[in-house]
Amino acid sequence: MASKDIRFFLPEENQPKTKEKVKAKALPTGYISNAGKIIFPAASIEELGIEPDSTKFQVGTDQGKRKIKNLYLIPTDQENAFSIVRTGRGYSLPLELILSKGGIDYNATKYTFTASIFDHEGKAGYALAISPETIVAKAPYTGKPRGRKPRTELETGN
Known part of the structure; x- marks a missing residue:
């Protein structure tokens, strides 16, 4: 009897193929304080x-932009560079004058940023995309009114 060419299956081949859901990892975020400091939460510092x-x-x-929309932080060993300061539970980078000259009114509007890593001349740098915080207005309550009913003028006798 002649030997036959047989293709054997693996148990993995009998399993239905499921698409793996890849969760988009949120970028580290922070905000600009009322004092003009860029605040990095401790989790964002660790993530970056x-x-x-x-x-x-x-x-x-x-270069050539009047209003700041992106800030770039490049790690360096130079003496005349900005350093991060510990504040409360996070870290901050004081940039009051730079932000105000760049058209960011941090006193009137709350600004947030998302940080991402980019390559700058062979070094890993950090790009902060600054945007004003959007406040979502609370929808009016449309359910059944609770509590006592308001008294009308006829009931009060006035």
């Missing part, structure tokens, strides 16, 4: 991999 005690940054923005 920044060592706040030893890292200094060169701070820049897009």
Whole structure:
């Protein structure tokens, strides 16, 4: 009897193929305080991999733009660079004059940013996309009114 060419199956081949749901990982965020400081929560610093005690940054923005929409933080070893300061539960980078000259009115409007990592001349830098915080208006209550009914003028005798 001649031997036959037989293709054997694996148990994995009998399993239905399911599409893996890839959750889009949220980018680290922060905000600009009323004092003009860029606030990084501790979780964002950890997520970005920044060592706040030893890292200094060169701070820049897009060339030729009047209003700041993006800030770029490039780690550097230079002496005349910005350093991150510990404040409360997070870290901050004081940039009051730079932000106000860049058209960001941090006293009147709350600004938030999302941070991402980008490559700048072979070094990993951080891009902060700044945008005003959008406040969602609360929808009016449309359910059944609760509590006592308001008294009308006829009931009060006035």
